[in-house]
Amino acid sequence: MYYIGVDLGGTTIKAGLLNSDYEIIKKVVIPTGAERSSEEVLRDMAMLCREIMQEHNLTEEDVHSIGIGSPGIASPIEGIIHYASNLNFNEVNVRNEIQKYINLPVYVENDANCAALAEAICGAAKGEKDVVVMTLGTGVGGGIIINGKVYSGAFCGGGEIGHHVIEMNGRPCGCGRKGCLEQYASATALINDAKAAAKANAGSSLNELVEDGNLDNMTAKIVFDAAQSGDEVATAVLDQYFRYVAHGVANIVYMLQPSTVVLGGGMSAQKENLTGPVTQYAAEEMCPGLELRNPVKAAILGNDAGIIGAALVGTTL
Ligand SMILES: [Zn+2]
Structure with missing residues (x-):
């Protein structure tokens, strides 16, 4: 059996074909053209899925389903994207649109939830049923997996x-x-935080390590x-940063x-550090009785997690 996963973003649409071992055997990327209507974007997406199938001589019988990961809020079982940031998608029935071109089951899920599902099924927490992935990047996102399924609440x-x-009354968000x-x-x-600390401590090597001596180049x-x-x-x-992340993990x-x-996002490149x-x-x-039983892990699937998780959503519903 094969699985198709699509990572729908504001800039690109990434589609991947997974084999029965959940490995990506083909990946294609096209521009989203986010200013267009949802019908046009979804038509391109459907054609992309068809091309991938044709290239591997697959019929609709060989493919389990198409899963689509999208920013924003989506109802997986109904196949509806309610809202997607940076896209003209409002209450769009993605399943109906895709099925105009291709006769396969279609599921949708929030992209961060897809990435979390992938780490639980075949990534850092492979085979575990109850996993939380916290993504540390530009912002902090994540996904909750309970009993092998995405949990996104009563209204997705x-x-x-x-x-x-x-931090009560802390930094504005x-x-x-x-x-x-x-x-x-x-x-x-x-x-x-590093920029502020470097500014206040002229002797810190942080001031020299940034490109051109400009603190705006801090990484x-x-x-x-x-x-x-x-x-x-x-x-x-860094020690203060670890304590903040640990607060989140403990909560x-x-x-x-x-x-x-599991910690994902750009920060996960630091692995054990x-x-x-x-x-x-x-x-x-x-506290006693609620000890941390397993060490916190770093995500391992990187940018492919979105495609893999999307492809597998249909196997968990
Ligand atoms: Zn906030």
Whole structure:
């Protein structure tokens, strides 16, 4: 059996064909043309899926389903995208549109939830049924997997891990609240904290490691590199960052007790440099009976997680 997964974004549509081992054996990327109508975008998407099938001599009998990961809010079983940021998709019945061109079951799911599902099925938490993936990138996102399925609440909009408050009246967030985890645990937050610390400490090597000596060129990697070479300012910034992420992890474990929490997004490139301290600090926050049973892990599927998870959504419903 084969599976087709599509990662629908504001810039590109990425489609992939998975074999029965859930490996991507073909991947195609086309521009989304997000200014167009949803009908036009979905027609292109359907044609892309057909091309992939033809290229591998597959009929509709060989393919389990088409899964589509989309930004925003989607109802997987109904096949409807209710809203998608950066796209002209409002209450669009994606299934009906795709099935005009191709006779396969069609499912839709939020893209972050797809990525989380992929890590639970065949990634960092392979085979585990209860997993939470926290994505640390520009913002903080994620997905909740319960009993092998995405859990997104009663109205498909839940699982917004980045917007739980860890500091009452803290830093303002784009969502309108103050003190959201996202404002402390995202890569953006780490970079901003490092810039502020470097400015206040002229002797820190952070000031020299940034390109052209310009603090606007700060990256998360520079902070890790500086800390590893013994810079005390970078070490302190990073230690505080690990504690913020650990707060988020501990909150998740208190609420849901997944077998594993996986950290994804750009920060996951730091692997054990990130997961080691976060595991230690999160473990310190847990109480008897609710210990952290497994170490926090780094996501392993990278950018392919979205395609893989989308392709497999239909197997979990
Ligand atoms: Zn927020």
